[in-house]
Amino acid sequence: MDKERKTEKLLLRLTPTDKxxxxxxxxxxxxxxxxxxxLCIRRKRIVICEDFPDLIYHLSKIGTNINQIxxxxxxxxxxxxxxxxxxxxxxxxxxxxxxNFIAFVAEPEKDYLQNDTEKISxxxxxxxxSVKSINVRLIKIEEHLEx
Numbered sequence: 001m002d003k004e005r006k007t008e009k010l011l012l013r014l015t016p017t018d019k020x021x022x023x024x025x026x027x028x029x030x031x032x033x034x035x036x037x038x039l040c041i042r043r044k045r046i047v048i049c050e051d052f053p054d055l056i057y058h059l060s061k062i063g064t065n066i067n068q069i070x071x072x073x074x075x076x077x078x079x080x081x082x083x084x085x086x087x088x089x090x091x092x093x094x095x096x097x098x099x100n101f102i103a104f105v106a107e108p109e110k111d112y113l114q115n116d117t118e119k120i121s122x123x124x125x126x127x128x129x130s131v132k133s134i135n136v137r138l139i140k141i142e143e144h145l146e147x
Contacts, residue, residue, distance in 0.1 A: 006034075051124050058131040062094065065138040072145045083141055090134045101127045 026036035069087060073079035101123055
């Protein structure tokens with residue numbers, strides 16, 4: 001697919017604050033100001049998740065803890081149905097919360113045209129806290145199994 005060459009220029013007057021905001025958001029997305037503005041005018045959804053690495057870290061820890069629970073269950077040749085159900089419920093909760101966050105980011109409300117960084121940050125923080133609490137519960141299950 002051939003991309004159309006950018007041959008046109010546009011002079012634009014902005015307040016210093018608007019210029020800083022555009023540059024800030026472009027930097028957060030790791031794109032040029034030109035590319036950022038192009039995304040905006042094409043009405044592409046722009047999502048900035050500054051704390052995303054923390055969420056990824058905690059999701060990784062959940063995977064590690066589930067693997068440790070499986071190892072203990074295989075070594076002991078036993079894991080109670082209660083523990084299995086609890087892990088299953090925790091993973092379902094994790095899946096539901098991740099799905100809700102992704103749905104908000106990917107499918108904005110009808111009148112939602114711009115990135116609501118504050119709302120996304122709040123939801124991401126809640127999701128990360130929830131994932132952390134799931135991880136703490138998995139660690140307790142794991143400790144219980146080792147006894």
